[in-house]
Amino acid sequence: MTKVVACFKWVQDEADIRIGDDGSVDLSRAKGKISEYDRNAIAEACALAGMLDEGSPVGLTFGAPSSKPSLKDALSRGLDEAYWAKGTDADGADGSITAKCLAEAIRRIDDVGVVICAEGASDTFARQTAPRIAALLDVPCVTSVMEITVKDDAIVAKRRLDDCMETVEVAFPVVLSVLPEIVEAPIPGLKAIMSASKKPVTEFSSTELVDGSRPLAKVSEITGTSVDRKCIDITKDSPEATVQALVSALQKEGVL
Amino acid sequence: MAGILIYSDNTELAADLCGFSTPEQEDITALAFDGPAAEALSTCGAKTVVNIEAGKDAIPESYAKSIAAFVREKGYGLVIVGATPRGRDLAARLAGYLDCGYGADVSNLAYDGSTISYERFNFGGNVVSHEHIDGLGVVTVGKGAIERVSGPVATVETASLEADGREKLVERIANVSEGVDIAAADRVVGVGMGLSSEDELKLAEDLAAALGGAVACSRGVAEERGWLPVDRYLGISGKVITPQLYLALGISGQVQHLYGVRDAKVIVAVDKDEKAPIMRNADYCIVGDLKDYTPLLTEAMKAR
Numbered sequence: 117m118t119k120v121v122a123c124f125k126w127v128q129d130e131a132d133i134r135i136g137d138d139g140s141v142d143l144s145r146a147k148g149k150i151s152e153y154d155r156n157a158i159a160e161a162c163a164l165a166g167m168l169d170e171g172s173p174v175g176l177t178f179g180a181p182s183s184k185p186s187l188k189d190a191l192s193r194g195l196d197e198a199y200w201a202k203g204t205d206a207d208g209a210d211g212s213i214t215a216k217c218l219a220e221a222i223r224r225i226d227d228v229g230v231v232i233c234a235e236g237a238s239d240t241f242a243r244q245t246a247p248r249i250a251a252l253l254d255v256p257c258v259t260s261v262m263e264i265t266v267k268d269d270a271i272v273a274k275r276r277l278d279d280c281m282e283t284v285e286v287a288f289p290v291v292l293s294v295l296p297e298i299v300e301a302p303i304p305g306l307k308a309i310m311s312a313s314k315k316p317v318t319e320f321s322s323t324e325l326v327d328g329s330r331p332l333a334k335v336s337e338i339t340g341t342s343v344d345r346k347c348i349d350i351t352k353d354s355p356e357a358t359v360q361a362l363v364s365a366l367q368k369e370g371v372l
Numbered sequence: 373m374a375g376i377l378i379y380s381d382n383t384e385l386a387a388d389l390c391g392f393s394t395p396e397q398e399d400i401t402a403l404a405f406d407g408p409a410a411e412a413l414s415t416c417g418a419k420t421v422v423n424i425e426a427g428k429d430a431i432p433e434s435y436a437k438s439i440a441a442f443v444r445e446k447g448y449g450l451v452i453v454g455a456t457p458r459g460r461d462l463a464a465r466l467a468g469y470l471d472c473g474y475g476a477d478v479s480n481l482a483y484d485g486s487t488i489s490y491e492r493f494n495f496g497g498n499v500v501s502h503e504h505i506d507g508l509g510v511v512t513v514g515k516g517a518i519e520r521v522s523g524p525v526a527t528v529e530t531a532s533l534e535a536d537g538r539e540k541l542v543e544r545i546a547n548v549s550e551g552v553d554i555a556a557a558d559r560v561v562g563v564g565m566g567l568s569s570e571d572e573l574k575l576a577e578d579l580a581a582a583l584g585g586a587v588a589c590s591r592g593v594a595e596e597r598g599w600l601p602v603d604r605y606l607g608i609s610g611k612v613i614t615p616q617l618y619l620a621l622g623i624s625g626q627v628q629h630l631y632g633v634r635d636a637k638v639i640v641a642v643d644k645d646e647k648a649p650i651m652r653n654a655d656y657c658i659v660g661d662l663k664d665y666t667p668l669l670t671e672a673m674k675a676r
Binding site: 210239240245251252255257258281284286293296340348351355356363369 | 382431433434436437440456457458460461462463464465466467468469471472473474475476477489492493494495496497498499500501502503504505506509536538539540541542543544545546547558559583591594595596602603608609616617626627628637638639640646651652653654655656657658659660664665668669672673676
């Protein structure tokens with residue numbers, strides 16, 4: 117049995133964030149969701165497990181008790197089982213705490229061959245979890261992966277970088293971060309959602325995993341960004357008149 | 373003084389980062405992987421350039437563990453890495469090996485010799501997080517955040533650092549430019565899922581040609597539909613551009629996409645849905661079918 121661990125994060129939906137006129141940020145009405153890019157990571161973990169002899173895709177998340185819905189959602193996406201590093205340490209955790217918690221959880225899961233993270237989470241998008249877990253576990257890491265193949269006991273990963281496409285080979289165990297285009301993340305069907313409730317979930321205490329560590333990157337303040345756009349509806353009675361008005365406006369702006 | 377270590381796999385960006393200054397005039401050391409990079413970094417503000425002579429097939433990220441040991445040995449207080457895919461990977465690994473704070477893609481970076489402060493965007497650019505790290509920290513910084521300076525010729529030293537031999541390079545193929553550089557274009561036409569068929573791309577291409585610009589897209593157009601290469605999509609996980617004019621055709625304007633164009637001088641939106649988020653994030657809005665308006669816009673631009 118080789119487990120392929122997909123890490124996922126329950127995040128607040130950015131569409132529900134309200135920014136006040138004074139720049140205040142109201143997160144109180146934000147609903148939770150599995151970070152969108154993590155859905156691709158879960159789908160790729162399932163695909164990769166299918167390429168291995170006796171591969172099993174499993175999920176791992178670090179979340180407060182309020183993140184419980186993430187488990188059923190993730191399990192409905194094809195994972196065999198899930199691990200939950202549960203605790204309020206997740207609230208206000210920085211990347212160091214998150215990586216420590218996940219790395220320690222991974223140490224406690226048997227037969228882990230591959231850990232897959234998304235490139236970044238849709239709330240912070242810091243793109244640090246995979247490399248940081250790899251450093252803590254002192255195992256190889258490959259980021260920006262857009263294609264994975266298996267060669268004996270190694271992963272061959274194709275990466276999309278700024279100036280090139282790079283292919284690297286790394287032996288198990290390895291930590292990967294995948295780009296969202298690596299595989300589509302289909303919406304789970306009703307049958308998959310129903311069966312997700314019956315799949316096993318193992319809980320860890322995040323307080324035990326984090327072992328007293330405190331955030332190293334400390335947040336002093338969060339402020340909303342203002343959208344300083346004119347928002348002028350320039351639509352006229354006819355498309356021709358509209359286009360004429362727009363061209364005139366753009367000329368005045370000096371951008372044509 | 374603790375000193376600052378600079379690295380980027382993009383030598384131009386590394387040269388910019390060497391211009392970072394602090395009130396205490398902390399010494400800047402630039403890390404280079406080969407001779408040409410060491411030479412290029414020797415006159416842009418760094419006091420010392422350390423060349424590790426890694427060779428052209430090196431995978432910079434795989435040196436993270438030995439660079440972390442080098443940081444400990446030299447006692448640097450801050451490591452600034454260029455915010456490229458490789459740089460972000462290396463920086464996060466360094467922070468892991470060093471067990472220190474990490475700030476990704478930061479702006480307004482300041483360092484007083486003991487505390488690192490910076491700002492970064494969260495939630496697709498809706499929220500600015502003001503953060504600080506006490507003691508050693510690693511940050512990534514993108515283009516344009518630190519101005520390049522010229523300085524006296526640096527001392528060039530060599531150091532022997534080891535790569536993680538478990539990560540083996542199989543192949544590296546340089547990107548071949550298809551002649552479209554959306555990051556360099558002053559006028560960009562963006563297409564979204566409002567396009568009903570691939571044929572309608574031609575409308576956007578004609579408009580971009582008339583504007584002397586380039587065609588970009590939302591993530592869905594590149595990834596789900598495959599109508600344009602993935603290096604043309606804009607947003608938090610794609611390209612971030614700063615054109616004079618961004619003309620969004622059939623783009624709803626999700627926050628992830630808007631992150632990629634937030635610094636455009638003027639944004640124009642054409643969409644059937646007057647309640648689409650793009651309408652609250654554009655300077656000029658046209659409520660209507662892009663098929664009706666795009667050919668007229670093209671003709672108007674040609675007639676200028």
